[in-house]
Amino acid sequence: MQAETPISRDNEGWIVRVKVAGRIQEVRCASENQARYFAAVLSFNNAGRPNRLRN
Numbered sequence: 001m002q003a004e005t006p007i008s009r010d011n012e013g014w015i016v017r018v019k020v021a022g023r024i025q026e027v028r029c030a031s032e033n034q035a036r037y038f039a040a041v042l043s044f045n046n047a048g049r050p051n052r053l054r055n
Helices: 030-043
Strands: 007-010 013-019 022-030
Touching: 007 030, 013 030, 022 030
Parallel strands: none
Antiparallel strands: 007 013, 013 022
């Protein structure tokens, strides 16, 4: 199974769609590199809360 990529191209530039907290977040970018950066940042924030460390 191949994962669906959140980056696509349209007439005005690049679009990134990532699901964050149950809602789809959409960002429009001028370049593909910028779109890949936003996809990485948004998916990293979607990873969840870090576990609490206990002594």
